[in-house]
Amino acid sequence: MIGTLEYLGWQRPWTLTAEDGSTRDISADFWDAAERLKGKPTSMDARGDSIALRADPASEYELIFETRGEGILISKMPSFRWGFSNVLYYFEQHMHNLNSRRIEVEIAEDRFALIARDAEDTPAVYYSDGNLAAIPEGWERSICRVGEGKNTCIFFTAGAGGFSCAKFSGPMGRMLLERHAAGQMNAGRIGNCRIAGRKDSGDG
Known part of the structure; x- marks a missing residue:
């Protein structure tokens, strides 16, 4: 899906507006993906104009959260040394950077990604x-x-x-x-x- 992102806050709709004017709250897609990845080996790929959360059998981290719309982490599994990354922090940082920009949203059974499609014109x-x-x-x-x-x-x-x-x-x-x-x-x-x-x- 490609459209313009409007992000007003973590607990508000993340609205993607397509060229035909149709809208979609992609926060629901994010949390659906998080539900599928919960408790499984997961990686987060965060770059300047893109971010992805994806299943990764080789990862030392598993996805952890309690309630949709609130905090979410990837934390090292018990068989590895302690450590974690704050998914909320990184995703919100990227949502601010991508706000009001043309982006592509990739949604799959094992992946949720946001990718800028306007960098040269922004x-x-x-x-x-x-x-x-x-x-x-x-x-x-x-x-x-x-x-x-x-x-x-x-x-x-x-x-x-x-x-x-x-x-x-x-x-x-x-x-x-x-x-x-x-x-x-x-x-x-x-x-x-x-x-x-x-x-x-x-x-x-």
């Missing part, structure tokens, strides 16, 4: 100050669309150091999505920018 920003990304000069109008009411990106922020993007900032990004979902913001658009890494101050 504006890229870089972390510059903590978890905020710098907005290049001029983008505040052309990309963030400041001053256009509901067309303004909800993640646009302004401070003493200039303009920044909070889409990839973790707690702040989640808070802005919650406010947007509750109709508490003047801005009304989730921008489709992607995070491309970090630039040090000396990189120009």
Whole structure:
């Protein structure tokens, strides 16, 4: 399935809108896949613009969760040394990066994956100050669309150091999505920018 992702929070629908306007809550597909993988050897493949959870007989980890819509881990099986990875953390991080972008969703009996299909056409920003990304000069109008009411990106922020993007900032990004979902913001658009890494101050 290919469409545009709208992610408003872990416990809200993850809406995929196809080109014909039809929508699907892919969080249900994720949890269905998790049910099938639960207690089985599982691997998680997380890269910049894609993430997958898949059955892997060679993996030392098994998928663990108690309730759909809440926490989920892959944890080392008892026969191996202790260790785990937080599936919720990695998937949510990728959902923020893929938010409002064109993606492909792969759903199979032993796999659930999200893959970006728009990277070359998507504006890229870089972390510059903590978890905020710098907005290049001029983008505040052309990309963030400041001053256009509901067309303004909800993640646009302004401070003493200039303009920044909070889409990839973790707690702040989640808070802005919650406010947007509750109709508490003047801005009304989730921008489709992607995070491309970090630039040090000396990189120009």
